[in-house]
Amino acid sequence: MEAYEAYRGYLNMDKGDFNRFLSMYKVDNNTFLTDWKNNGKKVIGYYCSYLPEEIIHAAGMLPYRIKGVENVDFIKSDAILSRFNCTYVRSTLNLILNQKYEFLDGLLIANTCDHVRRIYDVLNYQKDFKTPLFFISLPHLFSNEGWNWVKDEIYLFRESLMKSYNLKISDDDTKNAVILYNENRKLMNEIGSLRANRRPPLTGTEFSKICLVNSSIRKDYANKELKKVLSYLKSRKELKDNEYRARLMVIGSSIDNPAFISILEHANSIVIADAICSQSRSFLEKMVWKPEGYEKSSDPIKELVGATYGRVLCPRMMNFHKERLKQIEELVRKHKVDGVVLQRIEFCDLHGIENSFLQHELKEQLDVPVLNIDREYFLGDIGRLRTRVEAFIEKIERRK
Amino acid sequence: MKLRRNIKPLVLLHECGTTMLELVEGAIAKQELQVLRSYFRGLNSILKEDIDAINNGAPIIGTHFAFPAELFYCFDAVPICFETLSYLSSAVLTNGSEDFYDAASNFGIPYHACTSQKGVVGMTLKPDYFDVDAIAIPTAPCDNTIGMYQFFSEARNIPVIAADMPYRHNERGYKYYAQELRKMVDDLAKILHQEPDYDKLRKAVSYSSNSIKYQEEINNLRAATPCPLESMINPMGACVQNFFAGRPQKETFYKEVAELARDRVKKGVKAPGMEEEIRSYWPYMSIFFSIEFCEWMDRELNMSLVCDMFNHFFFEPIKENATVDEMFEGLAKQSMEYPMVRQSESFADVFLDDTLFLAKKFNVDCAVFTAHIGCKQSVSVIQILKEVLKDELGIPLLTIELDIGDKRLTSIETIKKRVREFKKTLL
Numbered sequence: 001m002e003a004y005e006a007y008r009g010y011l012n013m014d015k016g017d018f019n020r021f022l023s024m025y026k027v028d029n030n031t032f033l034t035d036w037k038n039n040g041k042k043v044i045g046y047y048c049s050y051l052p053e054e055i056i057h058a059a060g061m062l063p064y065r066i067k068g069v070e071n072v073d074f075i076k077s078d079a080i081l082s083r084f085n086c087t088y089v090r091s092t093l094n095l096i097l098n099q100k101y102e103f104l105d106g107l108l109i110a111n112t113c114d115h116v117r118r119i120y121d122v123l124n125y126q127k128d129f130k131t132p133l134f135f136i137s138l139p140h141l142f143s144n145e146g147w148n149w150v151k152d153e154i155y156l157f158r159e160s161l162m163k164s165y166n167l168k169i170s171d172d173d174t175k176n177a178v179i180l181y182n183e184n185r186k187l188m189n190e191i192g193s194l195r196a197n198r199r200p201p202l203t204g205t206e207f208s209k210i211c212l213v214n215s216s217i218r219k220d221y222a223n224k225e226l227k228k229v230l231s232y233l234k235s236r237k238e239l240k241d242n243e244y245r246a247r248l249m250v251i252g253s254s255i256d257n258p259a260f261i262s263i264l265e266h267a268n269s270i271v272i273a274d275a276i277c278s279q280s281r282s283f284l285e286k287m288v289w290k291p292e293g294y295e296k297s298s299d300p301i302k303e304l305v306g307a308t309y310g311r312v313l314c315p316r317m318m319n320f321h322k323e324r325l326k327q328i329e330e331l332v333r334k335h336k337v338d339g340v341v342l343q344r345i346e347f348c349d350l351h352g353i354e355n356s357f358l359q360h361e362l363k364e365q366l367d368v369p370v371l372n373i374d375r376e377y378f379l380g381d382i383g384r385l386r387t388r389v390e391a392f393i394e395k396i397e398r399r400k
Numbered sequence: 401m402k403l404r405r406n407i408k409p410l411v412l413l414h415e416c417g418t419t420m421l422e423l424v425e426g427a428i429a430k431q432e433l434q435v436l437r438s439y440f441r442g443l444n445s446i447l448k449e450d451i452d453a454i455n456n457g458a459p460i461i462g463t464h465f466a467f468p469a470e471l472f473y474c475f476d477a478v479p480i481c482f483e484t485l486s487y488l489s490s491a492v493l494t495n496g497s498e499d500f501y502d503a504a505s506n507f508g509i510p511y512h513a514c515t516s517q518k519g520v521v522g523m524t525l526k527p528d529y530f531d532v533d534a535i536a537i538p539t540a541p542c543d544n545t546i547g548m549y550q551f552f553s554e555a556r557n558i559p560v561i562a563a564d565m566p567y568r569h570n571e572r573g574y575k576y577y578a579q580e581l582r583k584m585v586d587d588l589a590k591i592l593h594q595e596p597d598y599d600k601l602r603k604a605v606s607y608s609s610n611s612i613k614y615q616e617e618i619n620n621l622r623a624a625t626p627c628p629l630e631s632m633i634n635p636m637g638a639c640v641q642n643f644f645a646g647r648p649q650k651e652t653f654y655k656e657v658a659e660l661a662r663d664r665v666k667k668g669v670k671a672p673g674m675e676e677e678i679r680s681y682w683p684y685m686s687i688f689f690s691i692e693f694c695e696w697m698d699r700e701l702n703m704s705l706v707c708d709m710f711n712h713f714f715f716e717p718i719k720e721n722a723t724v725d726e727m728f729e730g731l732a733k734q735s736m737e738y739p740m741v742r743q744s745e746s747f748a749d750v751f752l753d754d755t756l757f758l759a760k761k762f763n764v765d766c767a768v769f770t771a772h773i774g775c776k777q778s779v780s781v782i783q784i785l786k787e788v789l790k791d792e793l794g795i796p797l798l799t800i801e802l803d804i805g806d807k808r809l810t811s812i813e814t815i816k817k818r819v820r821e822f823k824k825t826l827l
């Protein structure tokens with residue numbers, strides 16, 4: 001890490017630096033990760049936006065969001081899982097079983113969806129998988145009781161982390177991590193907001209890479225880099241002289257493959273907003289739910305409950321569809337969205353079912369054209385996808 | 401509140417059930433199909449009582465198989481379990497639930513979502529066909545429950561109250577869930593404009609508690625070789641567990657079945673027509689869309705389905721003199737330990753341990769896993785289950801990919817062929 005920082009210094013970012021930063025979304029190009037491991041430091045993988053990364057950070061470790069984009073087959077995972085599991089989960093399990101995640105010192109999983117929670121179980125039963133597993137139990141409702149439940153779960157997780165690695169995580173460490181993460185969300189939001197510009201200074205593909213990198217490096221380092229990214233993008237020449245044919249918003253299953261976004265952008269369209277967990281949903285600043293009588297607290301764990309449970313809007317939460325719709329509506333208006341792409345990975349029930357009613361609501365309540373796509377996590381059938389996107393862009397143009 | 405009064409599926413099921421029982425009683429020898437007769441006697445009388453109560457103005461509460469339906473009897477209301485309704489229709493109606501599944505798909509519900517809720521989703525999409533006044537459910541045990549019940553609140557505007565079931569099934573979890581049930585009853589009271597009557601709840605609880613004693617006896621008797629009960633008890637038991645909960649019919653059904661099993665074991669006789677060459681345990685569910693499949697297993701294949709996941713109970717009855725708090729705690733604990741909930745809405749260790757325990761208890765030769773396309777959490781553990789069964793008990797496991805409630809994904813002929821071939825490898 002030191003070597004990388006020394007090389008990069010505190011210079012302003014230029015195009016080359018920006019592209020180098022973006023390229024870190026691939027494990028092999030993640031120089032931060034390589035340096036981190038070379039310095040003997042620990043990495044804890046995690047699967048979902050609800051998890052309290054701050055605790056891992058406060059433990060002096062790197063929280064690393066699990067992605068499966070570099071997976072090429074399903075040989076190992078399909079010997080364990082079923083073909084009715086989503087290909088994101090099958091891809092990540094395959095990478096884990098192929099030792100592509102051997103840099104992990106631990107793995108944190110929650111009952112986010114039925115596919116992900118079972119990764120905990122299947123790994124638990126692999127005789128030669130020795131990486132410690134941690135689990136957080138999350139409610140499916142927003143409620144005062146749910147809030148307290150999550151608070152206890154975070155305490156339990158902090159304890160088990162300390163016990164497993166024989167370390168101490170103080171309240172001050174936790175507090176500092178909370179501050180750092182809040183700053184990170186702010187920076188990511190500022191970058192995300194640039195997409196609302198009439199002529200955005202970054203493409204959706206670039207934005208997705210920034211999100212991927214941000215979830216693969218320590219936030220102290222990320223924040224420094226994001227400040228440079230922000231000033232670079234603010235001063236960047238507009239990407240295009242002409243308007244884009246369509247400004248798209250993407251909603252649904254997690255997208256870890258920037259190539260998918262670039263397909264949506266191939267027909268001179270641009271993705272300028274999203275409601276996706278691996279992107280904006282993981283850093284939108286505002287708490288969407290607070291318990292009755294909520295007051296800001298000096299207890300950093302309570303703050304963390306707000307930053308995870310109270311903030312992320314995902315279809316796994318049963319009593320908040322209207323809020324999700326409201327959030328989408330706000331983004332559609334603020335970012336002047338011309339069309340929404342609803343997408344879900346095959347066999348994803350949570351997003352598949354939610355998309356089925358979003359499809360009606362977006363058309364009827366917001367009068368915005370919708371393209372509803374089933375897809376695989378890996379990129380297959382690209383030709384067909386491109387054709388559908390082109391037809392959708394034409395449909396949008398005809399409305400203008 | 402303005403009550404909704406479209407209950408065609410209940411009327412249709414009652415008509416079909418009555419005809420079926422008349423046919424069996426009129427045309428088939430008395431000692432045959434005794435479990436089926438008990439079942440339809442109970443079901444028909446429940447449906448009749450429900451239809452009458454609804455016609456007399458009782459509100460309808462849609463509910464879920466993983467929920468203690470006893471709770472609703474502290475109100476004057478009719479609870480209808482959606483999962484049971486979908487699958488009862490798939491078993492009993494001439495065209496199954498296929499029209500309803502198609503209506504749900506046309507709306508946009510994915511083809512791989514669970515048919516257990518998709519059936520009722522489709523029913524509510526058909527004009528003037530089926531409505532409920534409120535829905536009360538748990539947030540467990542699966543993504544389909546989470547997703548599909550949001551359909552009812554968002555796309556059908558039905559008030560949905562959910563009790564959050566925690567993933568950790570320990571004292572902390574039970575306590576949390578008991579509180580959730582309490583809140584739910586308070587919310588329902590507001591929606592229904594009724595005060596909960598806890599004496600009525602106590603009565604409902606006592607019917608279920610009495611039936612637990614018979615259920616336990618049945619499960620012990622089923623361990624006998626040959627198995628004293630016909631395999632069809634399994635899909636029927638899955639329905640009885642919730643649809644009959646809190647009603648005297650539940651106690652009567654299990655009492656009659658226990659007497660039957662006791663008598664057969666005592667006399668050393670088998671279920672009529674059954675030649676038990678192979679005994680099987682089904683760690684997941686049996687098949688719901690075909691009412692004759694279990695009979696085919698017993699009579700033609702000579703392979704008994706001794707028990708499935710839905711038909712063994714790992715919970716205690718609630719004591720008779722329980723306080724209101726104790727009743728809530730007991731119901732919370734029971735429903736977190738319901739068949740399928742216990743194995744599905746928690747870590748897989750329970751699923752594996754229960755499977756081993758039951759395969760051993762029932763002394764089976766093999767296991768069959770119905771890999772239901774809707775149920776992602778269960779299909780995820782089949783392989784580890786297979787290994788554990790082989791390593792610990794030397795028992796093979798057959799996996800069949802299908803839809804439990806829709807014959808179009810895998811036909812009953814294909815399923816029979818797979819089971820028949822599997823059996824050949826065991827002899």
Ligand code: SF4
Binds near residue numbers: 087088351
């Ligand atoms: S895409 Fe859907 S099924 Fe797959 S991990 Fe995400 S939420 Fe779960």
Ligand code: SF4
Binds near residue numbers: 542
């Ligand atoms: S079968 Fe599985 S997916 Fe369907 S309701 Fe039951 S737990 Fe949920």
